[in-house]
Amino acid sequence: MALMITDECINCDVCEPECPNGAISQGDEIYVIDPNKCTECVGHFDTPQCIEVCPVDCIIKDPNHPETQDQLLEKFKKLTGS
Template identity: 70%
Template sequence: MALQIIDDCISCDVCVPECPNEAIASGEDYFVIDAGKCTECEGHYDTPQCKEVCPVDAIVPRAA
């Protein structure tokens, strides 16, 4: 399951370098996660690294 960034994002950019799959990019209003690339860091880390560093908790599970 992939993660998504909600509109609470402050575009601080700290999540981008943390993603081992390069799934995070700048969107029109805030950063976005490519669901096709996001693995929630499985195979790389025990927890999603973007969520670990997000200062405003703007990264949540993608709605089905």
């Protein structure tokens, strides 16, 4: 699954630079994650880096974008040209 940021986001700016795919950006009110770019850090790290650094635990799996580990790895390969 891609990840999503809930409305508990405090706009602390720590998640955006941690995303190796550039999937996180500032939205109208809170940060948002582009599900087309989010691989949950599969291919880069063992755990999603945005979740690791979020001080308010507002990043969760997006139920609207279910994906398997294999699908996330394929997305990583397409995004990186690997």
